[in-house]
Amino acid sequence: MTTNLAAQINGVLAALILLTAFGLLAQRRIYGMLHLFALQGLFLSVSTAIVGYTAGLHHLYVSAVLTLILKVFVLPYILYALVHKLHIRKEVEDLVNIPTTMLIGIALVIFSYHLTAPVRELSTLITKSTLAVALSTVMLGFLVMITRKKAVTQIIGFLALENGLFFAATSATYGMPLVVELGVALDILIAAFIFGLFFFQIRTTFDSLDLKEMEKLKEED
Amino acid sequence: MTTTLYSIIVEFVQIAVVLLAGPALAGWVRMLKCRMQGRTSAGVLQPYRDIMKLFVKDVVLAENASWIFRFTPYLVFGATVMAGAIIPVISTVLPSAPAADIIALVAIFAMARFFTALAGMDAGTAFGGMGSSREMTVATLAEPAMLMSVFTVSLVSGSTSLSQMAQVVTTNPLMLRPSLAFALLAFILIAVAETGRIPVDNPATHLELTMLHEAMTLEYSGRHLALIEWAKMIKLFLYAALGVALFFPWGIAGATPLWMLPAAVFYLAVKMAIVGAVIVLIETPLAKMRIFRVTEFLGMAFLFATIGMLSYFMLE
């Protein structure tokens, strides 16, 4: 596989990641979102592996495997199980309607592209153009968190945001040092357990996972 | 040594003059007034007779009166006489003159008033309190105007010392100063207010609602009343003498020659007679003002004094 080809494949994967990010923004059903999220994880994992292969950085394989396990299997499974177990309504409710969010999302992508332009100039890596996509994914994940009403969808948005971070880490820098990668993975795992626990706590205290219930702590009169 | 002796003699002569001439001026004013109003008068000496009579009368004190009530007449008398020793009435070489300049003099009168007002409140009647309150109000408003007037005069003489002020006016060549004219006008208005004459107060009234000074001394009797009345007459005389010393000091005795002293006493008598006539001329056609019109009256005095000062800076 030549470097050029790898770059092309990576570019395609980046586009797919972006697409799934938009998909998360547009998807109305929770299961659909979970699938999209798993898909995004898969693309990320493949992308990491390809970068590792082309750059000859073997620790990236570890990241790729970690990503594959965590983001494609473990986390979606946990979420799936929770949604199933907690009888969460399948429809996603959102605050801002979807076309508007899409428009905002497009604006964010353009903004990210503009923002990363100076960085792109500097980089000598083959993956340099993917940084804009990574930042866009972060922003889109953020947008999902802002516009959705349920705790589960917020978590999905959060995880998508982290996917963007990982993508940035692999694409912009060929991956962080392994110790960092491992630590980050561990943290995410703990986070997954914690939000799992949380869902039960929320569920038992509020009888719902709707964030509307959790707006009591406020200071307006 | 002789100058010291001379000045001490002058001092005692002046105190004697002040003590004796006070009732005389009051008698003169009353007499002229009676004549003006077509009444027969009791003569110039009537105030002396009044005071003598009061001295031999018993003192009846209100049940509630404290030592302040009894002490006040003496203090008022003392303060007034002290003022009499300071104002250059017949001479400018008084040894006690430097003891107080005009500001201190005003304060000495203020102290007498302070105690009179306390005495007015001491008996615990409504009238006394009313008198005290009103008297203090009038004094409050008169004081700034007084200071402005004095300030103008002291600008001319460069001093607030009374003897010095009188001396400067006598020794300098005579000239018409608008500032002094305005200051004099203001001074007259203030003196009217301070000595409790018409139109601010009526010294002869005993109507409850028109009294100011009289209301405060309503509960006094016997020798206390005598002292207060006497002090009041001296005060009128002193204000007249003060005005004369500040604005028309010509004829006042200096350090030398010796014969000027009797001459000064004579000049003083003439000037006082004129002042008395002026008082009568002012008082006869006027009625007493309402208490809250006094504000305007004294405001006018303040205005005159301020114009006097401004004209000093702008015209002279």
Added chain:
Amino acid sequence: MTMPSPMALAVYSVVILLIMAISALVFKSRQGFLVNAVFAFSSLACVMALTAGFQAVSNGAVETLILPIGLPDLPFYLRIDALSGFFIAIIGLLGLFVSIYSLGYVRGFVGQRSITSLAVFYPLFMAGMILVVISDDAYFFMIAWELMAVSSFFLVCFEDESGANRRAAFIYLLIAHIGAVMILLSFGLMAGFASGFENFKGYTFSAMRGAHISPGWASAAFLLAFFGFAAKAGVVPLHVWLPEAHPAAPSNVSALMSGVMLKTALYGIIRLTFDILTVSQWWWGGIVLVLGLISAVTGILYAIMQVDLKRALAYSSVENVGIILISIGLSMIFTAHKMHELASLALIAGLYHSLNHAMFKGLLFMGAGAILHATHERNMERMGGLIHKLPWTATLFLIGCLSISAMPPFNGFVSEWLTFQAFLLSPALPNPILKLLFPLGAALLALTAALSARCFVKVYSVTFLGRWRGEHPCAAREVNWPMKAGMCLCAASCLLLGVFPTAVIGWADMAPLILIGAKISVSAKTFGWLWLTPVSSVRASYSAPVIFIGITAVVAAAYAVFHSRRSSKTALTRAPVWGCGFEKLTNRMQYNSTSFAMPLRRIFGFLMMIKESVTPQDANAHGAFQRKFVYRLMINDRVWYLLYKPFSKAAFWCARKAGFMQHGRIQIYLLYSFITLIVLLVFA
């Protein structure tokens, strides 16, 4: 044995006070002992402070000391010169009298409530004041300054059951702290220009003295510091805490707060403008003068309107601070025009009035405390005739009233007379506008003096003269001897300071000498020690001894002649009051505080917020057939509504808006972060 140096004495006295504060905590279970120990030792410390101050002024030497605490690069610098010596003397003198008084006064609380906090914070308060005037760097000054503020805050809070007291303490502390921060900023400005800011050496006053500050920043520093100090001094319009806090505090504390704590603020102004910054622009003095005049007039007008005795005294403190500021302002203007003789005359007037005010206001507050102690009453409308029950207090209080009303030969008159002299010399100024405006200022000062006489006639006569107005019969008893002793000493010093001004000026003249470089005692003394003649003997002169002896002699003579001549007649007849023949007089028909103040309320009412209402008690009956009417009168401080209310309203409005941020919705919070991120990315 040689006398310890002023610095040593001052430091020892502070140490004694601090030890007292700590030991008060240790002995808190033995309250009676605590009263004796704390106030006896405080008296001792005050004597030491007084000696230190007296010596420092008469020596005129500058003494410095560096304490090895604080920051390693910024230890505590101490310095005593004539100016600080003068103020230490004031603190020591009144502190001594008040501490003696407190021996009796505080004992009244024992058994009723715990006096531990009083015993802890009273010495701390004293120590804070002494430290303020001897500190010589910005850091230590601020510590001392706030120590003074905090300890007096706790003293104001001493009787904390009442919500009004707590509120008063709160307002006091708030304004004091805002002022302190302003002072701090001013120090920061000056230190910034001084060399060695980076290594903390710029914070010393000596470094600030050497700093070359551009005029604009110097003015900024002056304004910050002036308003900071003015908040503490109770200058209108920053005075609102004062009439709240003084009545709330125990009377011995009010005496100290009013008598000396306000003076430390004036000390700050003098130290900063004359010593550290050196007056460079005349308008600084103009601001001080104008605010002084406003404070003097409004202060006394509000004082007249009060029915609460201690509130009236508090407002009168506003007035007196105004008078002192007038002198300081004059002095600054003269200094800016390089007229050093006149400047030192004005400054001496201000300093003298500070000393005098400490004495008579201390005396009056102690007197008010005595009345409170005896009658448990602060409202003058329910007093009257106390001169019969409290003869000592009445006489001593009268001396205080005479002094504060500027009656010769008492001390208040001397300093006001000096201020007038300074005013009357202002035509020498080269600036024509100032020439014209100054006399008007003098007229306002005259108005103030007259109003203050009126105020204290009212206060004294309503409280002590006439008949008792309370509902229950008066059960007052004369106070105990330490209280009497404290007041007697104060009264004696009022008289002595009034009668021997030349001696005092000769002593205090060192302060203007070091600050301005000129002194007035030379001219004041050419005419002999008996005569006070600033500038020259032809210009003006005043001799308190002559007047005092003269009036006493005439009074004695008159008494001898007219009173005791015929012994049979000296027996007086007592009879019911005459009252123009009206026989059904009751105690409630007397003139009271409100009615006494009525004419002035009509004349100067526009300066106040007056709410007056007369409501018939029986609403059904016709107005002409009412048995009773209810008369209500509320006099509020206009400044409160003009300045503070809008401020607090605005603050609460902002708070409500800030509350919107905490919206409760997590999406909104996320949106904040998101927007922050985007905005930063766009702009950075």
Added chain:
Amino acid sequence: MTLLILLGVSLVAAFILAFVGDRKYAPEVNILGSATAFVASLFLAAEVYNNGAFTAGGEFFFVDAFNVYLAVLTTFISTTTAVFSRRYMRHERELGRVGKNAMRFYHAMFQLFIFAMLLALLTNNVGVLWIAMELATLSTVLLVSLYRTPSAVEAAWKYFILCGVGIALALFGTVLLYFAAERVFGSGTAGLLWTNLAASSGKLEPTVLSLAFIFFMVGYGTKVGLVPLHNWLPDAHSEGPTPISAVLSGLLLNVALYALVRCKTLVDGATHGNKAGYIMMFFGMLSILVAAFSLLRQKDVKRMFAYSSIEHMGIATFAFGLGGPVATFGALLHMLVHSLTKSSIFFTAGNASQMHHTQEMSRIQGLARGNPPVGWGLMLGVIAIAGMPPFGVFTSEFLILTATIKNAPYAAPLFLLGLAVTFAALFRRVIPMVFGNLPAHQRKIKVSQSVVIVHMAIVFILGLYLPEFLSQWFHKAVEILR
């Protein structure tokens, strides 16, 4: 070696407590763990003081004047908090607010949190710093919801999400930093080490670093509690158990600020300007003002002091942004004294709430009469936190304010406004709480105020006498941050 003990003790204690945390002796184990760490940190500090900064563990750890003093502070406050929580949590358990499992969880997580803090402080690796910060968040999230009340769960959820997102953005910043560093140091761990980065910050690409700083600012700024990223903070402080509020305010915010300041020095080195400083000044000032006005309307005692923490973090951030020796010295001192004071205030407030069974301030009255140590402790604590002498907070604010008016005079009026409003807001509430008559519903319970006295004594002494070694320490830290 000391370093390993220091870090290991907390981790081991966390592990042990995870099993025995509900036993009777668990609080003592907790105290012992913290105290051992404290002693170890003292040794470490002595080492740094004598020999200067050093790296350890193959450059994995880096100890210098800046972080070691924070490490000592962290272990000290963790010890005192452990002492405090012994009685406090026992009482909570008696009241039935927490169960057996919760106690085990509480103790274990407390130690884990301390471990995370220490790791964040002492590591030399920017990536590990990030991991430790995340770990700190995760370990405290479930402590905030320890009481399982709806509001506690809500607060914890907000804390989790907001800080999670924030910290994720910080990771993006870290990635960008690594991106810039890689071009200088090549691929591998070297590019993430402080020691390397700081030494050659001038070579780093300025545009990338300023971009990275924005992510650090928003990321770590969320944890510092800077407005408008602060919304989690009052909720988490008011709903969590008091010891947790104390350590959140006293430690977590400090460590987050530490991370931010470290990043700032790198950016400054790269850009040769103070752009990062201006951003920090802006957020600092905004925090001061918003927190001040928010303080005015608080009804809950712990919530109010949470806002006060925001304000003080704003002051410190502002001062670090301002730069210069005086302001930086002030900011470092401010972090120290604020932690000590604020944690002691939280202890006192916790005791007061236990005495009154409520955190509502209008129901808390007459503390000085009911329990003088609590009442006066609260009063003095508030006097200290409001920046009045003779407490250490005054010293730091004095330095910061004077530096402000020298270097940024336009900010001084805003500063004045913020301080004034804060002062008013605090005393408006605290005076009625401390003074006044004893309310009928106040209960007489045993509370532990000894640690409060220790804290306040230290703050008091620091206000009057800053020891030479501490000052030297700060001066060295100032040199590092220059």
